[in-house]
Amino acid sequence: MNLDTMKRYGTHEIVDAVVIGTGAGGSPLLAELAGAGLRVVALEAGRNRTPNNFTADEIVAAEIYWLGERLSAGETPEAFGANNSGTGVGGSTLHWGAYAPRADPRDLRLRSDQGVGEDWPVSHDELLPYYRRVEAFIGVSGPASYPWDPARRYPLPPVPLNAPAQMMQAGCAALGVRTCEAPIAAVSRDFLQSGSSTRPACINCGYCHQGCRTGAKTSMAVTYLPQAVAAGAEIRPECFVHDLERDAGGRITAVVYRSGGVDHRQKCAAVFLCAGAIETPRLLLHLGLANSSGQVGRNYMAHVATQVWGTFEQEMRPNKGFPASLITEDMLRAADADFSAGYLVQSLGIVPVTWAAQVTRGRGLWGQPLVDYIQKFNHVAGIGINGECLPQPGNYLELSDEIDDTGMRKPRVNFSYGPNEQAMSRHAAKFMTAAWEQAGASDIWTFERSAHTIGTCRMGNDPDRAVAAFAGTFALLRLTDLGLFIRTVTQNRDMAGCVGISTRRVDVAAFALGGGLAGLGGLALSPIYNVNPTMGTGFIIDSFMVVVLGGVGSLFGTALAALGIGLVDVGIEPFYGAVAAKVIVLLLIVLLIQWRPEGLVAPKGRR
Numbered sequence: 056m057n058l059d060t061m062k063r064y065g066t067h068e069i070v071d072a073v074v075i076g077t078g079a080g081g082s083p084l085l086a087e088l089a090g091a092g093l094r095v096v097a098l099e100a101g102r103n104r105t106p107n108n109f110t111a112d113e114i115v116a117a118e119i120y121w122l123g124e125r126l127s128a129g130e131t132p133e134a135f136g137a138n139n140s141g142t143g144v145g146g147s148t149l150h151w152g153a154y155a156p157r158a159d160p161r162d163l164r165l166r167s168d169q170g171v172g173e174d175w176p177v178s179h180d181e182l183l184p185y186y187r188r189v190e191a192f193i194g195v196s197g198p199a200s201y202p203w204d205p206a207r208r209y210p211l212p213p214v215p216l217n218a219p220a221q222m223m224q225a226g227c228a229a230l231g232v233r234t235c236e237a238p239i240a241a242v243s244r245d246f247l248q249s250g251s252s253t254r255p256a257c258i259n260c261g262y263c264h265q266g267c268r269t270g271a272k273t274s275m276a277v278t279y280l281p282q283a284v285a286a287g288a289e290i291r292p293e294c295f296v297h298d299l300e301r302d303a304g305g306r307i308t309a310v311v312y313r314s315g316g317v318d319h320r321q322k323c324a325a326v327f328l329c330a331g332a333i334e335t336p337r338l339l340l341h342l343g344l345a346n347s348s349g350q351v352g353r354n355y356m357a358h359v360a361t362q363v364w365g366t367f368e369q370e371m372r373p374n375k376g377f378p379a380s381l382i383t384e385d386m387l388r389a390a391d392a393d394f395s396a397g398y399l400v401q402s403l404g405i406v407p408v409t410w411a412a413q414v415t416r417g418r419g420l421w422g423q424p425l426v427d428y429i430q431k432f433n434h435v436a437g438i439g440i441n442g443e444c445l446p447q448p449g450n451y452l453e454l455s456d457e458i459d460d461t462g463m464r465k466p467r468v469n470f471s472y473g474p475n476e477q478a479m480s481r482h483a484a485k486f487m488t489a490a491w492e493q494a495g496a497s498d499i500w501t502f503e504r505s506a507h508t509i510g511t512c513r514m515g516n517d518p519d520r521a522v523a524a525f526a527g528t529f530a531l532l533r534l535t536d537l538g539l540f541i542r543t544v545t546q547n548r549d550m551a552g553c554v555g556i557s558t559r560r561v562d563v564a565a566f567a568l569g570g571g572l573a574g575l576g577g578l579a580l581s582p583i584y585n586v587n588p589t590m591g592t593g594f595i596i597d598s599f600m601v602v603v604l605g606g607v608g609s610l611f612g613t614a615l616a617a618l619g620i621g622l623v624d625v626g627i628e629p630f631y632g633a634v635a636a637k638v639i640v641l642l643l644i645v646l647l648i649q650w651r652p653e654g655l656v657a658p659k660g661r662r
């Protein structure tokens with residue numbers, strides 16, 4: 056994208072925020088912050104390009120893949136590189152497939168519905184306005200009527216079906232499975248990008264994974280980043296962040312990055328780490344930051360991405376047309392499923408070198424048989440899935456002992472399919488094979504694979520297990536000006552007033568923060584209890600005991616006390632019942648505060 060006229064900030068200037076990474080996470084955030092009038096800088100490890108730098112050439116396109124070595128372990132180790140992450144101004148969206156289905160409401164409450172995985176801390180109803188807003192802004196093309204959600208409307212008509220999609224349509228119809236044109240984040244008509252220029256309609260060239268030369272495919276570089284730059288954000292490409300400088304109180308004061316072989320530091324008031332599901336936990340683990348929950352790097356997941364391929368009499372030319380142009384959601388909760396959750400099915404498109412590599416890896420062909428098979432390229436077509444993967448304790452990212460050229464330890468990802476993923480993949484292979492048989496394919500084979508990097512810094516509504524809630528409150532109190540003011544006023548109200556802090560405004564902000572956290576608590580309870588105006592009263596005494604025992608104003612004291620009271624409670628309850636357990640816990644607390652009236656972890660200097 057064109058960065059010639061963007062605003063620039065000095066490295067010694069304390070900017071309001073630094074955003075690390077310009078992918079799907081960092082870019083909308085950058086645009087929002089800049090739009091709100093904040094001085095923001097984005098640091099991006101990859102290069103900047105304009106759309107006409109992209110060519111329909113798989114070898115050249117490798118430069119938009121994240122090729123830094125990632126070690127892969129486990130029973131079903133993930134293939135990295137081209138398979139699942141990109142780099143550059145725009146992040147993985149330069150390289151992604153732009154297949155843009157929405158989450159199903161049932162996927163967000165999997166634990167409540169099926170007793171596995173986790174519920175999301177947001178509901179589908181809360182997400183809905185954002186889906187509509189984002190789809191309208193980035194330009195999503197889709198069918199006039201979506202069979203699994205008839206009220207849904209897409210801003211643009213669908214892209215044409217490629218030949219594999221037409222085969223999938225025929226095969227699924229013969230099996231009584233519904234299909235429709237897939238929601239695609241590429242513009243099927245010329246599209247005036249809000250705040251930028253017109254994006255021309257997709258020309259169905261099929262090289263989406265190599266970077267879209269026309270700008271028809273949605274990437275951050277043609278949507279949110281131009282908006283961010285127009286609003287005053289600065290984007291610095293080829294800047295790899297490897298350190299976060301902190302003051303004596305642990306508050307981040309500068310981001311350290313390497314550019315052109317030299318280290319620079321950008322002073323800042325706040326940092327947003329949006330470096331993707333591998334580099335984000337890698338940097339946090341490298342620096343030993345934000346991991347009081349022990350959850351950083353945990354819950355690594357990858358979509359079950361099994362594919363089935365076949366050969367057809369007629370020409371398929373699978374490199375032509377938008378790749379994933381047909382969808383079925385009928386398998387999201389398949390009637391005959393012997394597993395939890397479900398999968399989406401999509402038609403595939405593929406380009407020749409990727410195809411040859413896949414055949415070698417997935418079908419085990421080599422030498423002349425490989426040559427003979429890949430010569431059938433124009434007649435092959437594939438169908439594939441994106442299946443839910445459940446979080447498991449054995450699937451996680453850690454730092455290995457090997458150092459790479461960034462000076463940091465290489466990440467090692469442990470990943471094994473559990474019984475659920477294995478059963479899902481078997482079910483999908485059987486269904487897709489049947490669809491391909493119905494469509495008239497011969498020489499059908501299954502390619503077992505997983506794709507995409509998911510998890511590692513999850514949100515949640517359980518503060519003991521979620522990084523976001525506890526770390527967010529900690530970060531707010533420790534790393535922001537507001538947090539500093541709250542702590543200052545708590546420690547010495549009169550002195551804070553003397554140095555110009557508006558103590559009344561800080562009181563209001565602290566009250567609002569408390570109210571917000573109480574709301575979060577309500578959200579955490581809502582999947583377990585009926586929502587009603589008095590649902591919190593049963594927890595007031597417990598909450599009071601936690602704060603008194605932990606020490607008023609101490610976040611860690613609160614966490615420690617909550618854990619301690621909870622453990623003592625569940626230890627006593629099976630023997631003496633819930634009421635007796637409460638009384639015993641209360642008596643223990645009374646005894647403890649005789650010894651430490653200020654609580655277990657009281658902040659110093661409190662008045």
Ligand SMILES: Cc1cc2nc3c(=O)[nH]c(=O)nc-3n(C[C@H](O)[C@H](O)[C@H](O)COP(=O)(O)OP(=O)(O)OC[C@H]3O[C@@H](n4cnc5c(N)ncnc54)[C@H](O)[C@@H]3O)c2cc1C
Binds near residue numbers: 077101139297329332
């Ligand atoms: C081949 C492929 C196909 C995909 N297809 C689809 C699809 O069809 N539909 C779909 O919904 N999703 C798809 N995805 C997934 C989707 O692209 C990602 O989920 C999404 O882009 C993740 O956003 P992110 O901001 O977390 O990370 P990314 O988009 O990966 O952005 C992270 C950015 O951070 C930068 N970075 C990393 N470390 C540092 C550092 N230390 N300093 C500075 N910068 C750093 C990286 O260079 C990168 O630009 C696909 C992904 C790939 C790779």
Ligand code: SF4
Binds near residue numbers: 270377378
């Ligand atoms: S098929 Fe369409 S969206 Fe994909 S690269 Fe070609 S023009 Fe871009």
